Amino acid sequence: MLQVFQMAQSSTNKNLVFQRCIASDCGQTFDIGEALVACKACGQLLDVAYAWDHLPVPNSLREFERQWSHRNHPLAFSGVWRFRQLLPFAAEEDIVSVGEGQTLLRASDPVAKYVGLRAGHVFLQYEGMNPSGSFKDNGMTAAFTHARAIGAKRAACASTGNTSASLALYSGASRLMQAVIFIGSGKISFGKLSQALDYGALTVQIAGDFDDAMQRVQEVCAQLGIYLVNSVNPFRLEGQKAIMFRVLESLKWEVPDWIVVPGGNLGNSSAFGKAFGELHTLGLIDRIPRLAIINASGANTLYELVERRGLTWNGGRPDRSIIDKYYGELDVAGRRASTIASAIEINRPVNLIKCLRALDICHGVVRQVSDQEILDAKAQVGQGGFGCEPASAASVAGTRLLCEEGLIDRDARVVCILTGHQLKDPTATVAYHTTDKTEFERILGARGVDTASYANHAIAVDNNLDAIIRAIDRHSQGER
Numbered sequence: 001m002l003q004v005f006q007m008a009q010s011s012t013n014k015n016l017v018f019q020r021c022i023a024s025d026c027g028q029t030f031d032i033g034e035a036l037v038a039c040k041a042c043g044q045l046l047d048v049a050y051a052w053d054h055l056p057v058p059n060s061l062r063e064f065e066r067q068w069s070h071r072n073h074p075l076a077f078s079g080v081w082r083f084r085q086l087l088p089f090a091a092e093e094d095i096v097s098v099g100e101g102q103t104l105l106r107a108s109d110p111v112a113k114y115v116g117l118r119a120g121h122v123f124l125q126y127e128g129m130n131p132s133g134s135f136k137d138n139g140m141t142a143a144f145t146h147a148r149a150i151g152a153k154r155a156a157c158a159s160t161g162n163t164s165a166s167l168a169l170y171s172g173a174s175r176l177m178q179a180v181i182f183i184g185s186g187k188i189s190f191g192k193l194s195q196a197l198d199y200g201a202l203t204v205q206i207a208g209d210f211d212d213a214m215q216r217v218q219e220v221c222a223q224l225g226i227y228l229v230n231s232v233n234p235f236r237l238e239g240q241k242a243i244m245f246r247v248l249e250s251l252k253w254e255v256p257d258w259i260v261v262p263g264g265n266l267g268n269s270s271a272f273g274k275a276f277g278e279l280h281t282l283g284l285i286d287r288i289p290r291l292a293i294i295n296a297s298g299a300n301t302l303y304e305l306v307e308r309r310g311l312t313w314n315g316g317r318p319d320r321s322i323i324d325k326y327y328g329e330l331d332v333a334g335r336r337a338s339t340i341a342s343a344i345e346i347n348r349p350v351n352l353i354k355c356l357r358a359l360d361i362c363h364g365v366v367r368q369v370s371d372q373e374i375l376d377a378k379a380q381v382g383q384g385g386f387g388c389e390p391a392s393a394a395s396v397a398g399t400r401l402l403c404e405e406g407l408i409d410r411d412a413r414v415v416c417i418l419t420g421h422q423l424k425d426p427t428a429t430v431a432y433h434t435t436d437k438t439e440f441e442r443i444l445g446a447r448g449v450d451t452a453s454y455a456n457h458a459i460a461v462d463n464n465l466d467a468i469i470r471a472i473d474r475h476s477q478g479e480r
């Protein structure tokens with residue numbers, strides 16, 4: 001299998017993989033040797049596209065199980081590259097892997113109960129188990145691989161924290177490129193910032209928010225010829241398809257009814273749509289799951305545009321005037337994204353159009369949930385012993401909402417993507433569980449979170465053995 005893969009990448013077969021504009025009235029193609037983040041003809045987003053008929057594709061997803069017996073080979077070990085036949089854009093010798101994708105999918109009955117579904121029907125996909133603690137590593141290994149193949153020396157991103165942590169990690173671990181990261185001021189959790197600093201990334205803090213940083217990084221990369229690894233980079237999203245491959249693998253290749261994912265810059269949802277579209281076209285799955293994308297209500301552009309203003313993919317010709325009008329309104333009102341789920345605090349998602357395609361492919365829906373709902377859902381996940389960061393819990397809060405609405409029916413099998421590790425943002429978690437009202441007010445009150453419904457308060461006790469034992473006894477009796 002490895003040999004076949006290499007053949008597919010030989011220079012004679014180079015034209016089997018290309019970049020293609022997603023706009024149906026453009027569709028311009030470009031060589032994969034170019035570093036592009038938009039179509040040179042019309043400015044729309046690009047896909048990595050494959051001439052599948054001429055590439056070695058397995059007959060069944062089960063064939064990937066053969067990779068398990070080669071786990072001592074780094075590419076078979078990687079939870080992204082063991083599926084490399086489904087993202088065959090790179091020569092093996094160019095692949096940069098740090099062992100990403102060793103994730104878990106676990107059924108959670110307490111969470112099933114919380115959202116109103118049957119035991120054994122809710123699955124949590126723990127992407128926080130990746131090397132940098134979030135799903136971003138799935139995409140970063142792919143973007144880094146492409147960057148290396150085309151000889152890039154510096155790579156940059158704007159980030160709410162996880163993309164930058166991931167870029168910094170790949171840069172530090174591989175020593176192949178210098179990482180330059182752009183963050184908004186006061187908009188990044190310490191867990192994530194600490195990673196970027198510790199792993200040695202050049203960290204540029206913009207006086208602005210993520211949307212500002214995203215615009216600037218694109219300008220800077222264009223001017224300085226730096227390789228951009230944000231999710232406008234089509235190669236990054238190729239790696240993120242692997243999250244869905246692993247979900248299917250963990251479900252013994254059975255397609256669930258729903259995939260529920262938080263929506264920020266909309267790279268993940270776009271990648272999931274592409275993954276399922278391709279698997280279906282290749283005959284590797286017989287049906288496509290429905291996709292639910294969950295916005296925080298303080299950063300709800302997708303929800304507003306799709307569910308309230310009727311924006312659709314429309315066969316690759318979405319009505320841009322709906323988007324322009326809404327962004328104009330945001331500007332006039334001076335409205336900025338604001339949510340405790342800082343990872344998804346984004347008002348101008350760069351993958352908006354691609355995400356519309358994913359919603360179309362997966363018969364998807366969009367919902368918004370409040371910070372309160374996010375933190376309550378996060379506490380439920382946390383009690384299961386693995387936990388997640390606030391943004392991730394939007395998927396559980398959104399599932400609960402969709403069950404209440406009756407859109408997800410009680411027998412459905414639902415996979416919630418937990419995008420980031422619990423330790424990424426301890427501030428929000430501790431504020432939620434604290435008994436210190438001042439601290440709670442300072443961090444959560446300002447966000448409209450009133451009481452912590454599922455708080456696990458620490459018990460304050462004198463430094464006295466009897467008092468400690470009495471306190472533990474009292475607490476244990478209360479538990480019984």
Ligand code: F0G
Nearest residue numbers: 159160162163264265266267268419420
């Ligand atoms: N969950 C977490 C933990 C994230 O870090 C992000 C995005 C998302 C969800 C949203 O995913 O952008 O694909 O819709 N974080 C980016 C960053 C923006 O810079 O780390 P998306």
